[in-house]
Amino acid sequence: MPNQATSTAPALGSADFLIARLHRTVRDHVEGPLAEAGFSLKAHWVLTCLLGEEPQSQQQVCNALAIDRSDMVRLVDELEERGLLTRTRDKKDRRKHTLALTKAGRAAQKLCDAAVNNALDSALQPLSRDERTTFHHLAGKALGLGERTPRKGKK
């Protein structure tokens, strides 16, 4: 494991520090279990993004996830190779690649989701359920993501 702050003095309350630390803590918790299931964080994001609103162009997914086009190519390459999504040319605009989940892709997403939610439970353990909901809501609001239904994972 990388670099866990060993208990000692927090000393810093700046929001940029807290968010950076939180980011790493969450990543450290989630990455392992996901990797065991054979996925990266971003692969999970892509699958989840497609699950939401299914046929989307690569570019749309890039925009939704704030992932660079050149990264997306590699991500989609792999997911396609593993038969988790299909990549077809848009007939109306042949520049675009339309992405859609396969059945296996939907199953993979579900699997990832379970692993991620489980890992998040332990990463955010100090927070109560209500606190997590509030935190979640505020994070979304801070990002300017309009008012969406939270879509919480059920236990």
Add this chain to the structure above:
Amino acid sequence: MPNQATSTAPALGSADFLIARLHRTVRDHVEGPLAEAGFSLKAHWVLTCLLGEEPQSQQQVCNALAIDRSDMVRLVDELEERGLLTRTRDKKDRRKHTLALTKAGRAAQKLCDAAVNNALDSALQPLSRDERTTFHHLAGKALGLGERTPRKGKK
């Protein structure tokens, strides 16, 4: 600027995604102004850390900030060269380097703090003051940073 999600569909409500996005948004906002002032994010953290509880060993600062020792060497090298802190051998345990801010270091910290707080205001603009306080508190709690006084920047 790097990779801003262009308005479109959020699609993802997973906490790991929100935190990752927030991390980048905040970093993108804060890094620029800090760089103009001649500092990196981590340099600001180090200065702030020393401000809190002044004479500390390099290792203590590493622990508090979850920064790797090898990174810390370079950070401290630069800050020392610029006369913002002093690095002296601990006489009781000559393996340790004791760090302490200089007067210029304290001034620099104050300058950075202003730049950072200003940048955070715009990065977290969608949140009200109360919401920011709540978010802040929850982030700290999630990290298991005991109950500290928030030490909010005053306007």
Add this chain to the structure above:
DNA sequence: TATTGTTATACTCTATAACTATA
């Protein structure tokens, strides 16, 4: 033997630039 600080190196992520094919 374990710890602090140091150095050099490797690795991962992400961004950039240049190219193609379409529009």
Add this chain to the structure above:
DNA sequence: TATAGTTATAGAGTATAACAATA
């Protein structure tokens, strides 16, 4: 001319491993 996707490359940021000095 501008956009979608691709490719190859470069740059941050961070982790790893080995070493010297000290305990």
